[in-house]
Amino acid sequence: MSGQTQDSSGWLARLRAGLARSSARLGQGIGALITRRTLDDAALEELEDLLITADIGVTTSARLVAALREARFGRDVTADEVRAALAEEIEAILDPVAKPLVFDPARKPHVVLVVGVNGAGKTTTIGKIAKQLKDQGLGVVLAAGDTFRAAAVEQLQVWGQRTGCPVMARETGADAAGVAFDALKLAAARKDDVLLIDTAGRLHNRTELMAELEKISRVLKKLVPDAPHSTLLVLDATTGQNAHQQVDIFSRMVHVDGLAMTKLDGTAKGGVVVSLAEKYKIPVHYAGVGESAEDLRPFSARDYARGLLGLPPEG
């Protein structure tokens, strides 16, 4: 048995102090709690709490902790052991969904429709993807499909300049599907490899706005029957359990092929992606970690899980 005998109230008090500081410094929290002690019920409950504060959700957190209990209940454990074990569990859930977005150069262009709620990071993510593709030597066209929000067109045009991509745009208030259609014609004529279509932010419960997305899809199909080839849903890592509704409804209204998680450079860790992976098995393509063009990574299950638990990156 460990030499430290803490009663459960001291244990709780320390936890609460940890929680009070941050809801997201998960690894740190565990570090403060477990130097070396027996993994008992109280310890497990507090671990569950820490997972919840990362937005992993009540059910999934309970499941993760149950797995840990099975493996090591009553043993003496260190903080690092607990972290590593939980990280492995989470990695195992995410591993099947962590897939890069594959562009098919034979399509000329491979059409990507980018959707999401307001302010999620759609336009910025498009800028970042454009930069990566250009660096790989691909030809990219951008479509300013957000014809609603003030200065949305100008915003994408700046990204076009930054990345050296032509931007198909019309005035604010124009038909978004028309812009997408023109952009597809342009990209096809130029024999470019990829077309990235920006769309206006929309809340998933607004049926008429969701219908507009369907229309974009439909109009694209007139030119290229299997377009859009990929539909990317952009999700803000600050989002809590509402992400479930976003994924559910966006997937039903327009077929969503995968997710991009943005703003992972903050203290919110986007733990909801773990329960999304369990429930919807939806691929996660990208992780956004900042506001510049370089701040986009392929989503890696291992890096994400380790980051979530506050473990240092490997290699």
Add this chain to the structure above:
Amino acid sequence: MFDTLSDRLGGIFDKLKRRATLSAADVDAAMREIRVALLEADVALPVVKDFVARVREEAMGQEVIRSITPGQMVVKIVHDALVETLGSDATELDLRAVPPVPILMVGLQGSGKTTTSGKIALRLKEKERKKVLLASLDVYRPAAQEQLAQLAAQAGVASLPVIVGEMPVAIARRAMDVGRKEGYDVVILDTAGRLHIDAGLMDEVAKVRDVAKPHETLLVVDAMTGQDAVTLAREFNEKVGITGIVLTRIDGDARGGGALSMRAVTGRPIKFLGAGEKLDKLEVFHPDRIAGRILGMGDVVSLVEKAAENFQADEAEKLAKKMMSGKFDLDDLLGQLRQLRKMGDIKGLMGMLPGVAKMKKQMASANLDDNLLKRQEAILLSMTPKERHAPDLIKASRKKRIAAGSGTSVQEVNKVLKQYEQMAQMMKQMKKLGKKGGLPPGFGGGMPPAGGGMPPGFGGGFPPGGFKF
């Protein structure tokens, strides 16, 4: 996954016998459910813990009011505690300072600061006749300054001309100068979105604050925010100092538990709710509404009160008698329709009812909305009193006349008649039951399904306590 609290509690309390007070075991069981419900609504865990501890104490040994079930009792206690925590009064902007009064907008990236700035500008201009200057300090996000300029134009207020290359602190200083020189009442400073852990940018916004000395500093947060709400609110409050919170995108379907978290850790009031992309979609904060939303059950208390208020006791009695006698005619149906309409827009009303998720779907499929009620009322009003009293009179030619008179179709007239028949049938059955077992047993549950056009459970315009959690 997103069960409402009322559904959860219903499960527990259905098993319990009616008692005079809530026992420790009842309360513990309820508290577990409340914890989960709050977490699923994105209330931050430390806040959930405090809250549950407080409510537990209050609920323990509480006398259960006679007319309601223990489940309802607990829900009411939780609801009241939520409202209290959220702040009981709508707090307006405080503009009592020497003009130009500076308002500083801060928050994470993508939370809705710029749109909210435009909305507040419009509101101050329209409602308070203020001369407002909007200034964008967001020199980082592409076209952010252009966005605010366009919104200013839409709102019909001025925006500070952009000088390319000027940095935020200098912009703030210039905005205040212009504000003073040109006699503005209010200067709204919209800042770039920033992460609360970005030391450089947090430092910058602190400098802006020192230069502009804002009278109000509003933290703008998305209603979809998860557990991190507590961290970001605390950090912004510690590093910049906030005077109020704006919760945006409540037109979405997020539960908005972050509101409770932020209010709890900062002690600052929630001043506005953003409820749409258009500039006029800004609402003052009503704790009741958010409390109901967090619980996923609508505004229970005011629903009960509203129902009681609208459904005058004598009318209820009259109807009950009618029901018992089995004499229910179209006049009574008309009376009921009017009761329903009095209680407000049907969809809003449904939102206030506990456990309505399922019902809402039924209603959507039955196409039941306020409009439908209006049409039904029109149909009933196009009948003669005699027809309403003796519905059997209504044959084909009369139906045609009624349809023409009410601007509807014969089909719709038939629907109303069909619905009436179903209800009358129901009444007769109840009468039989009533004779056997005393009063109509909670006639809430006994109405025909929504397909008939009347929301189930609305039959008698709820007797207080007559609906079940």
